[in-house]
Amino acid sequence: MLPPFRLKLRFHGEGYLPVTYREGVQAALYQLLPSPLGEKLHDGGLLEGTRPLKLFVFSRLLGLEYLPQTKSFRVRGDVILYFASALPEVLEGAIQGVWRNGGMAVHGLELSLKGLEQEPIPEVEGALEVEALAPIAVYRTLGGTTQYYNPWNREFALLISENLSRKAGALGLEGGRVAVRPLGVKPAHKRLERYQGTWVEGWMGRYRLEGPPTLLRLALLAGLGSKNSQGFGFVREAAP
CATH class of the missing domain: 3.30.70.1900 (Alpha-Beta Plaits)
Known part of the structure; x- marks a missing residue:
């Protein structure tokens, strides 16, 4: 059965991120998950045939300011990250991890958790x-x-x-x-x-x-x- 919600995470931070910050977000999400779930997803995920399927996805960090002079992003205040997964245990693991850590670190920049919403997935027809x-x-x-x-x-x-x-x-x-x-x-x-x-x-x-x-x-x-x-x-x- 598919999970009925995705996560809307609100963080607060002050600092800078490289344009390749998605690599840091991915690493931080793996670290939020409990062992051995995080390691299993990182190393292979849910397999179907010979091609790995990790079955989670996340958005850009919303609320960043792009600085063309340095080709980087400034974090100044609140930012939002959406996280979703077709695996209930991954969603629950992310919730527990982000609450336990009080946020997450991306490329060394501490993002403090300000809010967490379980946003319902809408009912859809065709x-x-x-x-x-x-x-x-x-x-x-x-x-x-x-x-x-x-x-x-x-x-x-x-x-x-x-x-x-x-x-x-x-x-x-x-x-x-x-x-x-x-x-x-x-x-x-x-x-x-x-x-x-x-x-x-x-x-x-x-x-x-x-x-x-x-x-x-x-x-x-x-x-x-x-x-x-x-x-x-x-x-x-x-x-x-």
Whole structure:
């Protein structure tokens, strides 16, 4: 059974973060989880075939100020991080860990916990409009070459649908097909972000998803596209 909520974490901090701060957020989240769950997810995750599935996803830190002169982010006051997982034990572990630690450290910057909300996942029927709070990365790797796809390429929707179905299969849920249509997405929504020395292409913006309700809820809990546990593909239902 899929969890009925995601986490909305509010932190307070004063300092600076590098543009690659998502690596630090990922490391901090692993450290929040109890042993051996954190180690299991870090080393492999929930496996389906030979490809690892960690089945959690997180947003960008919302509320940062970008400093173009130093190519860094300033943290000045409160910031928000959304965290979701299709695994109840991961959500519960994150709650216990962040309460126990009173926050988390990202690249040496202490972020003190100011609030934690269990935000309900909405009931959905056959359609859902979502907004990306972290870039959606969609790609294939063939012959050692990685090809990323944009939202207007048919492979974008196809690979998102296949990925959601594979996640469902790993959880013992029925798969299916999900149609993905960009809503007002423009070239300016493209993001190139560096993760552990590799450039990753992703897309922000709004999208309309149509498909089985279970897969639509799974999109909100485990993310769209690939590299979800690295901070890509977090989506939230779009405001009206």
